[in-house]
Each structure stands twice: as C-alpha cells, then as structure tokens.
Amino acid sequence: MNDTIAAIATPYGSGGIGVIRISGPKAFDIASKLFSKRKLRPEGCTNLESHKVYHGYVFNNKNTDIIDEVLLIPMKGPSSYTAEDVVEIQAHSGTIVLRTILDEILSHEARLSEPGEFTKRAFLNQRIDLTQAEAVADIINAKSASSLKFAASQNLGALKSQIRELREKLIHFLSLLEVNIDFPDDVEPFEPSRKEMELIDDVLEKCREYIKQHEDACFLKDGIRITICGAPNVGKSSLMNRLLEQDRAIVTAIPGTTRDPIEEGLNIDGIPFVIIDTAGIHQSDNLVEIIGIEKAKDHINASDLVLFMKEPGTLFTDKEFEKVVPLENQPGPKIIFVINKIDIGDSNLPELSEKYRHIPKIEISALFNKGIKELKQKIVTTSMAGLVDMEKSSVIPNLRHKKALEQTVESLISVKTGLAQTLEEEMLAIDIKNSIDSLGTITGETASLDILDTIFNNFCIGK
Template sequence: MNDTIAAIATPFGSGGIGVIRISGSKAFDIASTLFSKRKNRPEGSSILESHKIYHGYIFEPETRDIIDEVLLIPMKGPRSYTAQDVVEIQAHAGTIVLRTILDEILSLGARLSEPGEFTKRAFLNGRIDLTQAEAVADIINAKTASSLKFAASQNLGTFKNEIQDLREKLIHFLALLEVNIDFPDDVEPFEPSPKEMGLIDDVLGKCTEFIRQHDDACFLKEGIRVTIGGAPNVGKSSLMNRLLEQDRSIVTAVPGTTRDPIEEGLNIDGIPFVITDTAGIHQTDDLVEIIGIEKAKDHITRSDLVLFLKEPGTRFTDMEFEKVVPLEYQSEGKAIFVINKIDLDEGDLPKLSETYQHIPKVEISALLNIGITELKQKIVNICIAHLDMEKSSVVPNLRHKKALEQAVESLKLVKTGLAQRAEEETLAIDIKHSIDSLGTITGETASLDILDSIFNNFCIGK
C-alpha cells in the first residue's frame, strides 16, 4: 500500500468532464511534473497547496506539448478519500485524452489501480469501515431513490455505529466473564444481574431485527422479480412491452414466438422490479419449445410475483392456472390473474373458481393501454403492503445477514448456557464468536478473502 496508484475515475466515452485520480506518496510529485499554470512555455509547478483548485494545463514533459486544459485538485493526506496524498485531475472527457494523461502519470512511477483499490485504501487506512465501503458501491449502483437513501445512510456510518454499539455491549459482558475465569478466588461466582442479562436480549433482538430488515427490503438493491406466465399467444410479450413502455419482446401472431425468458428492469413508484417474459406453457412435442417451457417454469418458481395471463373467449380450468402458478404462490397471494385483450368482443371473460377467489384480478388491454396503471398499482401493493420502510434506516446486505445469523446462533447458545449454568469458559467462547461475527460486518475481524471479494466488485478508479 506504499506505492502510488492512478486510474480514470469516470466512465469511458465522450462527455463534458473526465476525472483521473492519483493516490500515494508520489501523487503530488507526479502532478507537479505534469501540471503547468501557463500554456506558453509550460513547466512543472513545484508548489501545490492542499485543498485548492488550480486551473492550468497537463503537458508532455519531454516535448512540452500541451495535452489538455484541466482543473487540478491536490489533497494532502489524511484529509482525502484514501487518507493518503491524493490528486484529482478534471480534464475533458474523451477516451484518447484521458488515456494519454493516464499514460503520462504511469510513466512517472504510478501503477494502474486494481478494482476498488482507492476505496480499499480508505478502509485499510481507517477512514471508513467495511459497511461504508460497501455503501459506496451501493450508491453507484442505486436503481431507485429509496435504495440511494439507504446506501447514503450506510455511507454516513449509521449501520457501523449500530453494530459497534452491539459489540460494545457484548464486550462488556465478556469482561465480566473473563474476570471470573482469570480471578476465581477474588470475585463472587458469576451471576449476571437482570440488567446484564438484558444486554444479551437487546443484542439478540437487534440482530434479529436487522435480519428481518434484509428479508423485507433487500429488493431495493436486487429488484422484485415478477414473471409473466400463461399459455401461448395470450399477450405476454405485449404486456411486457407495455409495462416497460418500449418494444423489448418480439410480438407476432404466431404462437411460441418467445422461447428464452427475457428480463428487463422496471421502476414503479420508486420500487425496482425485474420483469420476465416467458415462453407459453402448453403441451408440445417440439424439443426447443419444451426447453423454453422448462425455463419459464424455473423463472416462475424463483419469482416474487406471478402475472397469470388469460384472454377472453377461451376454455379455462383451474388445472391450467395450477400448471403455471406454484402451489405456495396460490395460497400466499403471490399471483395476479390478468385478463388481457378485453378490447376484443370474443366471448365471456374467464373466471377463477371459488377456490381461488382470493387471487386478485385485473382486466387489461396491453394493446390499447387499458388497465395498465391499475395493474402496476396492484403489483406494488401486493409486493410491499407488509413493509414499513420509514422505520428502517439501513438495509443489511446478504453478507451482513449471514454474519448476523452467526451472531444470533452464538447468542442463543449463550442464553441456553446461562439457563443451564454452564461454565464461564463455555459462555465466553460463544460470546467471542458473536463479537467476531459482528466484527466481520464492519471489517474489524474480516478475513482477506472477504475483503478481496468485496473490493473486486468495484470499478477501477473507485
């Protein structure tokens, strides 16, 4: 971590401004060599004051040719993103000009950064913890205003502070145990007070609540999976295109046009969804169609909500509904009965039997955009009706959830041990396990494999 790294920090392509970031002990020297405040007879600037914006030019040291007009921002560590010396160069955003400037920087002793290395240095230097580092990626990848809100809260250290508070309570309890283990003759036998027992209950309850928050709101990062299913040629692809307001799926009058599932992201009222159009489910001897139908069924079983499509004037039985919608979805209200093509006068509308009267029904015309707003609202209401997002300040990710589950498991062993008057050494082992599990969330006890896994998912330059 003693070397100097550099990278283009903005996406490749043409634009107004492109940013190149340098971090490390040579950052100021490299910038001084390449930057000139004047374009006539450019020469390096020996004095760069921290946290000031300089207007000038980046030039090629050997030929003195100007490469670009830039703004240069030097930031002396530890008052920088990485807590090292950092220089950011704001140039015109073009692939060639940014690459040329970066090549000059690399030629002066810097190396190209690895994915996420700037944020990793910020973590290793103690400027941020691991939850804040993950929040940086969540902010970049936020799909909705809600997911951005939770990521920003986590980036400010909200989740870190909560976890540190829980660890401190457990460390206090562990200290009581350690005294009895190390000095058994000098203290009374271990007998935790109701207040100290309450510490374990408080931590256990909070960990369980964080796990629930993940289960309830992880869709803000991943999207709620909605699958459109039904027989061939009932308008599944037309509905997909209408929901997306673009021609994503191919629509023809020929049954079986859609073979492979087609996925696309959709934002409804600030909630992210992943909509999937699938092959029509029916009896067939066509091998390709059979494969498409199996894929459709697989997507349906992995989705959070199924839109079962049917059209008027066709024979319909509960068996057809049951072939498409899994049993658990029928009972838990994870399906919507969508009747399409109501603009056509083709007979009576299909009806579900008394057994399935609890399944919500929406009548639409995907072609004429009739009932689509009602369908979207019904989708949102079903998916988030049980959630109270205003009470949640953070949404733990899957890594956090697994660590919390490990902590809960250890704390339950502690409670059992206390009830059965287990040895202090046994209780201390379980308390330490729970402390370590919570420490992996903030990075205090995280392994190198965990760190590599997290930061390798970042883009280069962040």
C-alpha cells in the same frame, strides 16, 4: 500502502469531463512535474494549496507538448478520500487523452491502481469502515431511488454505528465473564442479572430484525422478479411492451411467437423490477416449444411475483395453474391474475375457484392500454405486502452482513442455552467472543484478508 497509485476514475468514452485520480506520498510531486498554470513547461509547482482548484495545462515531459487543458485539485491528507495526499485532474473526456495523461503519470514513479484500491486505502487508513466502503459500490450500482437512499444512509455510517453499539453491549457482557475467569477467588460465581439477560435478548432481537430487513428488501439491489405466464397468444408480449412503454418483445397473431424468455428492467414508483416474458404454457410435441415451456416454468419458480394471464371466454382450471399458484398462507411466488383483451366485448370473464379467491384479479386491455396503470399499482402493492416498512428502516444489510448476523444469532442462542444450563464461564465466553467477532466482520474490525480482497476486487479500477 507506500506506493503512489493512479487511475482513470470515469468511464471510458467521449464526454465533457474525464477524471484521473492520484493517491499516495508522491501525488503532489508528480502533479508538479506535469502541471503548469501557464502554457510553459512545468518547473515544479510546489506552491499548490490543498483543496483549491487550479486551471492550467498537463505536459508531455519528453517533448514539452501540451496534452490537454485541465483543472487540477490537490487534497492534502488526511482530508481526502483515501486519507492520503490526493490529486484529481479533470481533463476532456476521451479514451486517448485520458490514457495519454495517465501514461505520463505512471512514468513518474506511480503505478496503476488495483480494483477498488482507492476505497480500500480509505478503509485501511480508518477514514471509513467496511460497511461504508460497500455502500460506495451500492451507490454506484443503485437501480432505483430507494436503493440509492439506503446506500447513501449506509455510506454516512448508519449501519456502522448500530453494529458497533451491539458489539459494545456484548463486550460489556464479556467483561463480566472475564472477571470471573481471571479472578475466581475474588468475586462471586457469575450469575447474570435480569438487566444483563435483557441485554443479550436485545442484541438477538436487533440481529433478527436486520436479517428480516435483508430478506424483505434485498430486491432493492437486484429488483423484484416478475414473470408473465399463460397460454399462447394470450397477450403476454403485448403486456410486457405496455409495462415497459416500448416495443421490447415481438408481437404477432401467431401463437408461440415467444420461445426464449425475454428479460428487461422496469422501475415503478422508484421500485426496481425485472420483468420476464415467457413462452406460452401448453401441451406440445415440438422440441423447441417444449424447451421454451420448461424455461418458462423455471422462471416462474424463481420469481417473486407471477402475472398469470387469461382472456375472456376461457376458464380457470385448478389443473392449469396448481403448480404455479400457492394456496393461501403457503410458500411460493405472489400471484396476480390478469384478464386481458376485455376490449373484445365478451362478458364471459374467467372466474377463480373458491380456493384461489384470495388472489387479486385485474382486467386489462394491453392493445388499448386500458387498466395498465391500475395493474402497475397492483404490482407495487402486492409485491410490498407483508414486507418491513422501508420508510422506517435506515439501512438494509447486504448478503455478507446477513450471514454474519446469522452467525451472531447462532452464537447468542448458544449463550442463552449455556446460561440456562449453568455452563462454565469459559464456555460462555467462547460463544460471546464468536458473536463479537461475527459482528466485527460487518464493520471490518475482524474481517479476514480474503473478505477484504473479495469486496474490493468487485470495484472498478478508478474507485
């Protein structure tokens, strides 16, 4: 924390502007040695005011050559991203020019930052909590407007304030137990009031609500997985190309053109999807086709939604898709039956058997782009059916948060069981402390160094 660190904060490559960030006790001193407002060798610009933009030049101190014309922004701590003295240099974006400026900075008692070290310092300096630090990475990696919305909300501290509110309730309950443990002769035996029991129930309910939100909305980061399946030459690749609005998959009249699954990202109404085109499922003695069919089945099993395709003049048979389509109220991927090639004029459309009538069906022509808009709408409504109302959810916990919440729930259930069995206050206090610590790992108040390293090592170096 006493070191001054520096890194390029923008992606490598040619562009309009590239940013180099310096943070630490010597940030201003290093900047003064490299920067001048005039085309002269810098002689210590010690009069730089915080949070003002300066136009000037960065120099090579060995030969006094100008490296680049830049904008320099000094920010005095704690009013900066890391809560330390920070200097940002906006130069022309190019691998050589940015690397040259960075090398010059590193030659003046600064070191290259570790991955995520700027954000880690912001956390260690208590400018942000751990949920806000994680939200920074989520904002950078957002794949849709919805995921950006939740990440931005979390970055502003929405989850932090809610988790701390739950911890404060449990700390209050723990204080009542501690009084009985420390002063048993001065107080009555611990008997929680109805209000205090409701407090435990409230925290339990809120934790379960957050867990449900994660389970329903974790796709906002990774995307809802859609697998297109069906017999060979039914139009799976054509449908994928129509949904993507580009020729991503090879389309021919030869059955079995697709062997390996093809995976691509898709955004519909701000919701991220990952769509997979698979090999046609059929009986085959060809080893390559058999492997492709097995891969297709693996993708179906791992999907959130399956587009099961048929064409006119064929029949739905239970044996054909009983391993793919779940019965009503049974676990498994959601299904949409897609009848393709309605343009051929065959009125003999496949019909669902009685036990599968609950599954939505839609008719399309991938060749002539008929019904594709309606299919996209059906994909959204089917995927989102039964999920939490995202408009009412301000934050969505990530997987690490979910595990901590599950540990909290487990500890609080033990507390309720202990109260029912009138266990000793010491035993109840252990479970309450465990639940408080589990919630604390979410905000970082009780997070171990291993957790911190795991989180920040996944950041890019300049963040």
